[in-house]
Amino acid sequence: MNERPLISAQNLSVHYALRGNLIGPKPYVAAVENVSIEIAAGSFFGLVGESGSGKTTLGRAMLRAAPITKGDVLFEDGEVSYSLKNLGKKELKDYRKRAQLIFQDPYAALSPRMTVRDIIAEPLEVMGLTKSRTETDERVREIASKCRLNVEHLRRFPHAFSGGQRQRISIARALVSGPKFIVADESVAALDVSIQADVLNLLKAIQQEMGLTFLFISHDLSVVAHVCDHVAVMYLGRLVETAPTRALFSNPRHPYTKALLSAIPSLDPDDRGKAQKLEGEIPSPTNPPPGCKFQTRCPKAIDRCRVEEPVLESAGTEHFVACHRWKELSV
Amino acid sequence: MSRLIDVENLTLQFDTDEGRITAIDNVSFNLEAGEIMGLVGESGSGKSVTAKSLMKLNPRNAIYGTDTKITLHLDDGPIDVMSLQNNAEMKVVRGGAISLIFQEPMASFAPAISIGDQMVEQLMIHTDFSKAQSKELSIEMLDRVGISDPSTRFGQYAFELSGGMRQRAMIAMALSTKPKLLIADEPTTALDVTIQAQVIDLMKDLVSEFGMGIIFITHDLGVIAQTADKVAVMYLGRLVEQGTVRDVIRRPAHPYTRGLLAALPKLDDIDAPLTPIPGDIPSPLERPPGCVYNTRCQEVDGPQCAVKIPGFAQVREGHTAACHLYGPTEGKT
Structure with a gap:
């Protein structure tokens, strides 16, 4: 694997303005606050967290689909080098073909009035990547067969396809412009387990075949464990832990990561009641608690956690954790 | 334990423009009071339709099989659900003896009526309580399912509650009429894992407290392993395997159950390949x-x-599978 990052977020913050008063500071929601991650070229990077943790916003900011308030995202693929915060109109258009998104719901993401061929061809036409209709058709057929779609079915409409096939159509559309970086946002969450396994295997195969870099956003840790090389855990807009997959799952350091892992229902019926339960819910980002954002639910919180926000510290090779007590808790 | 419900030869077809569709084909199972049965299968396998059939809660074009028999054993004697004709008769079963919790708590609460009014409304339909008593019980139930400040929440609307909170309120509402049988249709699918763990715990507590039976519909075998006593696996409208949760998950007998388990990403072996079941579930x-x-x-x-x-x-004591690997055919072709 190439260790040079293809894309990296550097102290990235995404704030959204709230309606406020005429006087006084403008209130805002920090959807993502001071997050730095590096995604190595050719890797499968997982991003996990509960709803409201900011994982989708981070993914979108890395596609320049969410506003970058502070910090920056750097993209460097050997041909171009972009700072996403200061991207001209022409560069942004070029970036769009290098970075693409696969959505969660294959039923909502495909227009029911377009044939599969037109759906897959649309990015090519919009971006002006092909010169003739024959060339477009060729590209569409090529990518469709790569995504294991039957090329005989390209003239059909999406309603004729099952969930798994629809997700393959979404994948083909994301890949047709020849991107280097793909954000897959909960791309298998709406699928049955057997179809989910099929789509995950397809994503992995395509990634290796085409040398792609993936940001894989999911709330399902067991899926992430199976497909990702590296994982970042988010909570309330902050990065709380990041590590190579094996290290994170065998040796989680942050109490939140530990709680997430133990909340996954085990397949062993005799394992009942062993899970370490997390009380309460994720706080509203409009009114985050002081200090460590996880302190309101953390079973290990002490006074220091309620005042001082922890910063990321190194906890092993490529392993970082933001917790005041990780050292004493891991003894 | 005493028998709560017997379902025999449940067959259900729908008359549609495209012809008659078989949604459920000859399904039989039973449930004891205080027992949790997991009903598992892919989308389109007929899990939800089966659950709704127990209350005859299907559209007008539904045609039940002639030998379908559903018997609900209540304190005042058995009720033959199939013989119930109109809505007035069905009231005993719907929301009375059987309550239903849906997957999407946002879609199951009316958006323009407060949570409390909806809880009171169904209590006044199904019980003899006065409005004041209904309110009191509703607030007590909200408290019981772990909703903080229940009297404030009582006056709030569905959009003001978080997803986990809404699902708790749904459970409180479903349980306030003290049903004998609770049908939970994917109650935790839309929730985060941490909240899912809380809701599962809550449901298990309530079963042991109220002694009701639960039919827990889900596609998540991990959730089944953590909650159910026994499991029924469904595929394309037919039951293919039944047994205790330990037998079905540890020693699955039907190739479909084995396929489902092989496709599941497992945390204790992250290098194991994921094996999908080839193809899709056929159209009914x-x-x-x-x-x-x-x-x-x-x-x-x-x-x-x-x-x-x-x-x-029979594969082993209390564990059955419908596969030619194990023997007799049903005689139908």
Whole structure:
């Protein structure tokens, strides 16, 4: 694997303005606050967290689909080098073909009035990547067969396809412009387990075949464990832990990561009641608690956690954790 | 334990423009009071339709099989659900003896009526309580399911509650009439894992407290392993395997159950390959002849599979599977 990052977020913050008063500071929601991650070229990077943790916003900011308030995202693929915060109109258009998104719901993401061929061809036409209709058709057929779609079915409409096939159509559309970086946002969450396994295997195969870099956003840790090389855990807009997959799952350091892992229902019926339960819910980002954002639910919180926000510290090779007590808790 | 419900030969077809569709084909199971049964299968396998049939909660074009028999054993004697004709008669069952929790708590609460008013409304329909008593009980139930400040929440609307909170309120509402049977249709699918763990704990507590039976519909075998006593696996409208949760998950007998388990990402072995079941579940309009699973089955390819419907055979004590691997055929072709 190439260790040079293809894309990296550097102290990235995404704030959204709230309606406020005429006087006084403008209130805002920090959807993502001071997050730095590096995604190595050719890797499968997982991003996990509960709803409201900011994982989708981070993914979108890395596609320049969410506003970058502070910090920056750097993209460097050997041909171009972009700072996403200061991207001209022409560069942004070029970036769009290098970075693409696969959505969660294959039923909502495909227009029911377009044939599969037109759906897959649309990015090519919009971006002006092909010169003739024959060339477009060729590209569409090529990518469709790569995504294991039957090329005989390209003239059909999406309603004729099952969930798994629809997700393959979404994948083909994301890949047709020849991107280097793909954000897959909960791309298998709406699928049955057997179809989910099929789509995950397809994503992995395509990634290796085409040398792609993936940001894989999911709330399902067991899926992430199976497909990702590296994982970042988010909570309330902050990065709380990041590590190579094996290290994170065998040796989680942050109490939140530990709680997430133990909340996954085990397949062993005799394992009942062993899970370490997390009380309460994720706080509203409009009114985050002081200090460590996880302190309101953390079973290990002490006074220091309620005042001082922890910063990321190194906890092993490529392993970082933001917790005041990780050292004493891991003894 | 005493028997709560007997379902015998449940068959359900729908008359549609495209022809008559078989949604459930000859399904039989039973449930004891205080027992949790997991009903598992892919989308389109007929899990939800089966659950709704127990209250005859299906659209007008539904046609039940002639030998379908659903018996609910209540304190005042058994009720033959199939013989109930109009809505007034159905009231005993719907929301009375049986409550239903849906997957999407946002879609199951009316958006313009407060949570409290909705809880009071159903209590006044199903019990003899006065409005004041209903309110008192509703607030007590909200408190019981772990909603903080229940009297404030009582006056709030569904959009003001978080997803986990809404699902708790749904459970409080479903349980306030003290049903004998609770049907939970994917109650935790839309929730985060941490909240899912809380809701599962809550449901288990309530079962032991109220002694009701639960039919827990889900596609998540991990959730089943953590909650259910016994499991029924469904595929394309037919039950294919039944047994205790330990037997079905540790020693799955039907190739479909084995396929589901092989496709599941497991945390204790992250290097294991994920093996999908090839193909998709067929459309109910094109039900394959013989064993419904024969078009996707990887294990068995006998001369019988595409011709004869396999009947249930005992694999071990209390564990049955409908596969030609194990024996007798149902005699239908």
